[in-house]
Amino acid sequence: MxxxxxxxxxxxxxxxxxxxxxxxxxxxxxxxxxxxxxxxxxxxxxxxxxxxxxxxxxxxxxxxxxxxxxxxxxxxxxxxxxxxxxxxxxxxxxxxxxxxxxxxxxxxxxxxxxxxxxxxxxxxxxxxxxxxxxxxxxxxxxxxxxxxxxxxxxxxxxxxxxxxxxxxxxxxxxxxxxxxxxxxxRPLLVVAGGGHVSLPTSRIAAMVGFRVAVLDDRPEFANPERFPWAALARAVPMERCLDGLDIGPDASVAIVTRGHVHDALVLSLALRTSAGYVGMIGSRRKRDAVYDKLRKEGFTETDLARVRCPIGLDIGAQTPEEIAVSIVAELIQSRAVRQGLPL
Structure with missing residues (x-):
């Protein structure tokens, strides 16, 4: 509508x-x-x-x-x-x-x-x-x-x-x-990171009914000209990237930043919200390293169990566009579950 x-x-x-x-x-x-x-x-x-x-x-x-x-x-x-x-x-x-x-x-x-x-x-x-x-x-x-x-x-x-x-x-x-x-x-989707995976992910997500916010600490990577389909695209320090956003149970957070440090930072912020979906890009090795860091910060196994990592459905995706399809497919699936729709 x-x-x-x-x-x-x-x-x-x-x-x-x-x-x-x-x-x-x-x-x-x-x-x-x-x-x-x-x-x-x-x-x-x-x-x-x-x-x-x-x-x-x-x-x-x-x-x-x-x-x-x-x-x-x-x-x-x-x-x-x-x-x-x-x-x-x-x-x-x-x-x-x-x-x-x-x-x-x-x-x-x-x-x-x-x-x-x-x-x-x-x-x-x-x-x-x-x-x-x-x-x-x-x-x-x-x-x-x-x-x-x-x-x-x-x-x-x-x-x-x-x-x-x-x-x-x-x-x-x-x-x-x-x-x-x-x-x-539309349910909010926060895409943390404005790089090569963020572009197709945010665009497809907007096409299937998400209200997309793209956040990065680099102005050249997060701006309305680069993401015209996004409701919000702004440059902000990553430690404050979720400030001012209403991230409730209907919201989703997809973490696709440019490195481990930023991923861990944004994930720690996302796990302090009630987001219905939290996903982080990366290999299992990277996931384990980030999780170990968060455990030392006091996050529990229950907290970490909320995270979808590696992010996206396992469809053998390789290119940024294929990875975007797998991420958005998982977002749609998670949204349907929250809405009580049959799968």
Whole structure:
């Protein structure tokens, strides 16, 4: 959704209204699940998908109506018979799609703020009245900015949104039915080291949904020009490289610095966080030397057992690009385990 959000704010900045289609619920076998989105402009340009086939064709027809009238719409699809065949489905299911129009100007400012909050690692809730009206944006953790909603309504929305992972329809205390959409920031990946392995690792990781921060003590190796896909790329003394970063259980740390001394230093910092994944590049001989140093600093075997070293899945990788694939594959695997997904 992060990429689609960038597309949406970009289109709105060009002064064009945008129709946004969101799958609200799905049951049975459907081509896409709740939360999938499609964007459509008046000139026919589109981005994203709600599954293709006849469902998407009908959604696009409805999007044209929404762009013209401004009226929001809920569409129900029973994917049997002709619709199932058009969606290339073996068995049928049901889905509901919410269509709305977003205009440039004040409405666009809300989505700009949403994008900025997500880029900063803040989880948000977007509440959109189904029958028209002003959207509200709530931050879910940390400092809470005013939403413009009555306190009892806002509290009710926060309680309804607790632990939801996909959109839901909720009727609040004021009697208004709203689409509640949780926007969870990409999990943070800290890449310590800006060298030849860091380049492809950070790039592939960004492609598969990580919010990447690249850190090195050499400005020529850690800067936005070298890592344009990174949310953060900065030069900082390695003993302070994790300062100011919110490294919690959903975060990952990949240590690919240029030498044993830096690796040991960053690993000692990473093991003081609650990062869900900590990996360090290097041979087993190097690992043993670093571990011995950390044991003398007071780290336990339980601490060291958290570390994936040698980093990455064992796929026989040799080149920096192949090593990057193995690292990111392990990052994806670790992320899936933390999210409780079947492997």
């Amino acid at each position: 992060t990429d689609l959000l960038k597309t949406l704010t970009g289109w709105l900045s060009q002064g064009m209204p945008v129709a946004v289609a969101t799958i609200v619920t799905n049951e049975g076998s459907t081509p896409r699940t709740a939360g999938a989105k499609l964007l459509a402009r008046p000139d026919g340009t589109m981005a994203g998908t709600v599954g293709g086939g006849l469902v998407e064709a009908q959604v696009l027809q409805a999007a044209a109506r929404t762009l013209e009238s401004g009226a929001s719409e809920l569409l129900d699809f029973n994917l049997t018979g002709e619709l199932a065949a058009g969606a290339d489905m073996i068995c049928g299911g049901r889905l509901r799609v919410f269509l709305e129009r977003v205009l440039p100007g004040p409405e666009a400012a809300l989505f700009d703020r949403l994008e900025a909050l997500l880029s900063g690692g803040r989880a948000c809730l977007l509440a959109t009245p189904l029958d028209g009206g002003r959207r509200a944006l709530l931050t879910l953790h940390g400092e809470q900015a005013p939403s413009g909603l009555p306190p009892d309504v806002e509290q009710g929305l926060r309680e309804a949104a607790r632990d939801i992972q996909a959109p839901m329809i909720h009727e609040a205390a004021d009697g208004v039915r709203r689409l509640l959409e949780p926007f969870i920031p």
